[in-house]
Each structure stands twice: as structure tokens, then as C-alpha cells.
Amino acid sequence: MQEPAITPDLIASHGLSPDEYARILQIVGREPSFTELGIFSAMWNEHCSYKSSKKWLRTLPTTGPQVICGPGENAGVVDIGDGQAVVFKMESHNHPSYIEPYQGAATGMGGILRDVFTMGARPVAAMNSLSFGEPSHPKTRQLVNGVVEGIGGYGNCFGVPTVGGEVRFDPAYNGNCLVNAFAAGLADADKIFYSAASGVGMPVVYLGAKTGRDGVGGATMASAEFDDTIEEKRPTVQVGDPFTEKRLMEATLELMQTGAVISIQDMGAAGLTCSAVEMGDKGNLGVRLDLENVPVREEAMTAYEMMLSESQERMLMVLRPELETEAKAVFDKWDLDFAIVGETVAEDRFLVLYNGEVKADLPLKTLAGTAPEYDRPWVETPCAPPLAEVPAVDPIDGLRALITSPNYAAKEWVYTQYDTMVMADTVRIPGIGAGIIRVHGTDKALAFTSDVTPRYVKANPVEGGKQAVAEAYRNLSAVGAKPLATTDNLNFGNPEKPEIMGQFVGAIKGIGEAVAALDMPIVSGNVSLYNETDGAAILPTPTIGAVGLIDSLEGIIGCDVRDGHVALVLGETTGHLGQSALLAEVYNRIEGDAPPVDLALEKAHGDFIRANRAHIKACTDLSDGGLALAAFEMAEAAGVGLCLEAGDTATLFGEDQGRYLIACNFDQAEALMIAANTAGVTLQTVGKFTGDTVWLGHASAPLAELSATFRESFANAVA
């Protein structure tokens, strides 16, 4: 087949700038072949190369005594004691999900699950953080339904419980939804598998599903802004097959036990190209591929297509040759492809042959290591003007406005579509706060949360970045967990715009300060830029996924609110209404500064909750919606009425940080008061849980009526 000539148009359509092409010419010393151009475009796009973000990602704290492996591998690895480790990561699948919601979201799940089991860990928990346009936008309903079904369709079949997540709506996501998928797995700390190849002449083995034309150029697509031609990009979205993924997981974990695996890498974005180059680069080796041995499911595939295909459920492995028979037997058992497609070579070379014909011959180290890196110009986000006066609201009207909005309504419609209980270790399903699973066969538990308040980040990237981490810290602390580590999924607009780059730089600064102060280092993550349509950017959305450890099931703070329990608030309430949910939902005003975050106070309050968990019957952090929403949610979950003394708007709906709502009996409240006094933290009684009415100051409504609104609003808005 005649390969296209390399023209400026072809170069541009590969997302490569003229400068970048000049650099390619310098590296190759000749005009690249069509396949080589494809390989460069795959390696150098934003999605794979982090060329705009790398400089700033390096500033994040990534180490600590609990960290076994930080960023750079398929997923982060953290010690949980007793020789065990939790392996986790969060990754975006935004662009594909907007174009084809079911398959985009499904393959997002597939990708993140693969990242986890490639490291030798069996996935045990999943979460997803979803951001959609306003509910009335004509595309929103289709996206919500498709994305939720896609996540469920993949995760439920694969067999991993979804234990948490977030769903938000804002007009800023009208043309660009966000789908951030998180997965965590368990492994023995001394049996983690990495991607660095070792040994010359070792067979490179292709595992899993066959290669098709789906997803060719997907990573490049995900590195560009959208415009009205987006429908044309539908063929670049991959199609998921969770049944094959499940078999690939079982086969991979079984294969690892045979001792045959030297190194392993999943084929994600930019498929065969990225995985082969990464294994060679990390092992300081070259790689030769013989494409005629690649299992294909379509006829007449070219070298270019095979190298750039993003067909799902595939892995690349460097094999111990003496164990080939044992290794192949495992894949035969699971009816999956197992093909030797190349070998490691001593020289620094990425040689791609197809029926003996050279399709690409590039210096591997240079290809991997000299991806462009940009220090993009950026401007600091200006300080928000002070908040103009906020008129008082009838407290029940305020609460009703929040729980009628799909942003703050119960998310049951979403999470009942996910299997939340498979593996029979789920201690707490999604609903309020962090999800919890038991570490199978032990008395330990892991807690998971995913948080960010994009409105805050837009108003004040530094405080907003801190807040996302602080909220994750609080959600883990509120169930009695000790936060261990963090994964970040940084979703922003076009980094070539200085104000967007300024948001990114600010958020990284805030996140970095917070994870350092709260001792929850970043161990993995993903950056998604160019989330813009027709020049309009999304809200800056640095999603924080965090994992905490609970050393015994007895130490879990439950959700056991009873009639007569006292309601206490830990932390100072000043009534910060800037960028609050109330302001947005009731007054349609997006104004003021984000609430400031005091990291030392966050730490002190989290420690207080953990130290006194025996006295706490239920606990939740106060976040957007403030005291009124948190107290209502807690009461609603228990089916008990609520009586809060305060009736003023700022106290009920202010979003001051560092606060928790606690429910306990009178004796326990006394004990907590004494403990708070000793610890020097602010703890106040704010009301009690009782009866079947919700009282906010002097306003009231029947719990049953509010509860019905709370549970029906989400489906009413988008189902």
C-alpha cells in the first residue's frame, strides 16, 4: 500500500507544530516515514508527554515512608502494613466520553482497571468523578445516561465494587464533560510488577485481545480542543469488552505467579507504541517489533494502524524465555491471545518491521526522553472582588433549593446502576462521605474518597487546590481512617492560554502545600488539558482521589444517628458565603473568594476525630452546602428529624473549611467537650437529631417531604 507523503497538512493533522517537526527532522536525520510520524505524534501529544504540565508536576510531594512507588509507573503503590499494599490511580476519559458516552466511559474504566492489575494488584474498589453541563442543556441527559451506563456496564461485568464518586453539573461543562475514573487494588508489597524491561534478547509478548482499527489516533484527539466537527472523531473512540478484561486480569495475575514476567505494561493511550517505548526506555534497552505476529481482528491493517491502535484489553510483557510454555498455558486456559511480537535489543533503537520491511527505525531513548517540554507563560488568577451583601434566605427555602438541584440531591439513581457489593467486602456503599471496603480476610479496612469544588478553584486556584485535598482528608477522617496518599486527575482548559496555565500553576501549588501538610503524598495521577469547546474552557477541575487506612473494623465511625442524639460542630464557623452552593443555587451568583483553608487546623481536627472515634456515632465533613445540607443528609440517611438552633443564612449555609458535624449521645458529647478543651479545638453543640421534622432556626418542614425531594430530584433532572 502506498503510504501518504509527509506534507505540512499531514504534520498538522498529527497535532505536531512546525517547531516539533523540525525537531523530529533533527532527531531522525531524514524525513520520517509515515509510521514514524505517527509514532512521534503518539509519543509527543499532550496526553502522553505531559509537555505543558511536567515542569509543575515535578514540584508535587510524592514521597513518604508509606510510599512504595510514586508517579511514573502504571499506578501508585502504598504500604498498608502486614506485607500488603494498595495500588491506585485516577485517570480521565473526557474527550472520548463526550463523543461516545457509553464506550468512552466504559473504556475509561477498562484503562484504569488495567493500570492497577498490570502492577500485580487485584482491583478491589472503584470510584468515578463526573462533571456534566447544565441539566437543561440538550446534550446533558444523553451524556449522563450513557456515561453512567458505560461505567456500570464495564465495572459490573468485570466485578469490581464502585464505592464512591461525585457528580456535578455546571454550564462550563456543556461542551466538554469530565469522566475521571479511579481504581484501587490489593497486592503483596513484595510482589509488585513494574514496566522496566531487563535483559537483551528477551521475548516481547503481546497479551489479551486482538488489535483492530479502533482508537487510531485517540491520544492525539484527546490533546486538542473541540469544535463543531467533533462528531467526525467518533471513530477514534475505542470499544470496550469487560469480559475480555476480566479474563485478562485473571490470566495476568496467574501469569505473574508463574515467575515468567520480567516486566509488563498495559497498552493504553497510543497502544503498542507507548508501551513498547516505555518498557525499553525504563530498562535502558532497545526494542524490535515484528508486526506480522501481532494478533489482528481486521484485514489488511498497516504498520501505522497497528502502532497507533488503541484497541482495548491488551498488554505487552517481557518474558523469561525458559517459562514460555507455562506462560502460554495460562493464556490458553483463559482463551486469550499470547504472541511473541519482538525482542529486547542492546542498542538504543526502536525498530519496527512488518514482514521484514523496516517501517520505523528510531533512537528509542531520544524518542522517549526528548519529548518537547514547555514552560508555558502563565498569569496569576486575579483576586476575587469582595462579596456584595447576600440577602437572608428562609432556611428551609434555602435547603429545598439545594436538594432540588441535581448537584446536591441524592445520587442513588447513579450508584444503584453500579455493583457496589461484589467481592463481598464492602463495608460502606456510596451515599454519605467515603466508601469503605474490608481488606479481604483481615480486620483492616480501606476508605476511598474523590473530591474537588471547581468553583473554588476558578475563583482562587491556590486555595481551591488546597481545599480539594483538605476535603478528601476530612472525608477519610470522618469515617475514622488515617489518610495515606493521593492520586490527582488534573482537568483544565487550553494550557496555551496564560490565564488557564495560571489556574493550573495555582492549583498545583495549593495541592502541593496541602498534601505536604496533611502527609498524603501524590503517588499517581493524570493530566487532561484542552478541555475546551469553541474556545470556552471548563471550570478548572483538579480531582483528588485519596485512600485512607482503618486498622480495625471496630475503628470505623459508622452512620448510626438515633433520635435524641446531639449535633456538634468541630471547627470555627464564620459564615463564608463566597462561591457557596447557596449563592449559586438560590441567587445564581458566582461571586466572592473561595473559603480559605488552614492546613494546620485541618490536621488538628482530623487527628481529634480519629483520637475520639469511640465517642462518635456518626460524622461527616462540612463542605458545599454548609451545616444545613450536611445535617440534613445525616438526618435523612437515618430517618430521624433535625433541630438546628441557628436560623441565619451565613451560619447555616456558610462553607468555612476544617469543620465536621458529629452525632452522639449526651454522655459522649460531654466526653468530647472535655477532649476538645484539652486539645484546644473548637467544638460546639448546634442542635439535635429528633422527631420527624427538620427545624432550621424557626423554619420547619416535614422530614418525609424533604426526603422525597432529595431522593427524586436527580432522576427528575436527568433520567
Add this chain to the structure above:
Amino acid sequence: MHAAVVVFPGSNCDRDLAVAFEAAGAKVSKVWHKDTEIPQGVDIIGIPGGFSFGDYLRCGAIAAKSPICGSVAAHAQRGGYVLGICNGFQVLTETGLLPGVLLRNAGLKYICKTVGLKVETSASAYTEGYNAGDTVNIPIAHHDGNYFADDETIARLQGEDRVAFTYTETPNGAKADIAGILSDNRRVLGLMPHPERAADADHGGTDGQALFRALTGALSAPVT
């Protein structure tokens, strides 16, 4: 009691079922779908939940043709016990060991939540730990759990006291609210809810424990 748990490549509740059997005191062997024989001395075969072969089209249809299913049928025909949960129930209807079929949920969505079940009969090794009329809370997790059979079959099941469980409020459109049914010799039970997810106080409650305990009690005595 010796239980065999069948593992299809897409089973994902096989471990959960094995754990629940073991917690009730049973010995458990896992049996691969390509095997053709059930181990000696097995009292009951469990067919677990999951997506046996991806189940993109008709749930359980491919599994019903797998090598092990011949032995499962032979075991049932010899009067052996077979418990099919969720996908296992779908496999049992596809093999013809139980009547009817599981259609897509009436709401067309996958549903995972804990639901109320009414125990319709205590006259089986599976349900003798309950009283007929008891309400128990057991999780469901399925996309295709909408039980359907013709009116005559439903009437026969009801007339022969073979409806083991009904939903207190049907979540999936099941005919006659049917959640689980017994074979005519009362030794094969298929049900959509997951009792193995309600057999542990730290996970999903304990309302499913009585099923496993009753089974172990009944099958520890020699089968007659």
C-alpha cells in the same frame, strides 16, 4: 457438606459464594467450566453470579453449553442439589433445570441495592431456616432479573409450593414478584438476589446466613 463452586471465565461472585459456604461450615472445591466432572462426594453445586461469558446477548446461554454443565445436569438428575444465584439462576433456566427465563429489568437499567424478600416456603433444604412469610433483606445486582414464564408455569410453580422467594416490591418487573424458584424435587434453587452478600455482619447484613446454615445442616446428613 462438600460444595462445588463452578467458575466460568466471567464469574465474579465465585469467591463470595465460596466464602459464604465455608463460613457455614462447608468444604468448598472450585470447578473450572472446561472440566467435565464434578469432584467425588460433592453434595451441592453452586453456580455463582457474574457475567459467565460476557453475556452481551442472552445471559447464561453460552455457559449452559459449556462442558461442566453436562455434569451439573447429571448431578441434578441424580437428585443432587444445585444452587444458582443471579447469573447462576440464568444459567439454570438456560440449561432447562428450572423453568422460565430472566428478561431485561423492566426499567432497562442495572440495579444494585438491598431489597425486601418474602420467604414463600420453608419446605426446602435452602429455606427451612426461615419461616414462611418472613421478610428478609438481601441485595440484588442484575440487569436481567425480570423473571418470566407462561401463566400455566407460574400457576404450577405456585400450586406446587415451588416459589421460594418473592420481592416485597418488585424492582425488575418479575412476574408474580418471583425472586427465586425450586425444581420439582425441591433440590435445585435459582434466585436473583445474592444471599452470599448478606452472610456477614460487616457486609450487607446477615439475613442470608440462614440459607447457608440450613443447607449445611440438611446436607451434612447423608442424602437419601
